[in-house]
Amino acid sequence: MDDIVVENRDSVCWIRLNRPERMNAYDFEMAQALAKAIEDNAQSGVIVITGTGNAFCAGGFLGSLQEADENELRTMFYNSLKLFDAIRRSPRPVIAAVNGPAAGGGNELVVACDLAIAAESATFGQTGVRVGSAPVLGGTNFLAMNIGEKRAKEVAFLCRKYSAAQALDLGWINAVVPDDELELEVGRWADELLEMSPRYLEIAKISSNAWWNLSQESYSSGLGMLVQAIGSEDMQEGARAFFEKRKPRFRQSPQKEE
Structure with missing residues (x-):
């Protein structure tokens, strides 16, 4: 099975995450393939990212966390x-067509895209601190540009699940449509974008990256901390609990003596 499927429809490139058996969660090879597909299709007028099956993307593959292979996780x-x-550097508008749950790194994938249109059944949220990780590539930083700092901390700290309607109200996404109308609605947005000057769309897009670019130091330092925590007790317990479908039993801070 190909990790991703690329389909060119006239001037629109549809890139479909294609690991439905794990809710399209990506490992390092799949992330690499997706980045390459985005770069290779810069000649398209619009790029759309969506998922196969009932999920958009469940983020990084948690089996890697459970095994805690330092080189693989890094x-x-x-x-x-x-x-x-790659999404932000692409000269073309990138639309997330969110066909189902966008969780963890899958939600950060939505945040990285220029526009996001969701099916009514889609859900959004971060999972990091519940499974022994942290959303340092958008969830703890750039998401605040969409929904505000306090709300972004709520998302990152509490790992709650948000409906598509809630995400729309918060400014997280651009539109919500019935499930069976998602691709049609994304096509309408793409057609409208294709009427614009590609040269000046690129200028508008690259200029709009100002806040994303300012967050680079946060991304780098956050990744550095995640790498240092590979193999930690909390990482392993979080992954085990996820696969065993139970609440994690993280070690608590020592209680103060009375």
């Missing part, structure tokens, strides 16, 4: 940043 973490930067 590569996945840094390839995630390369993927998100």
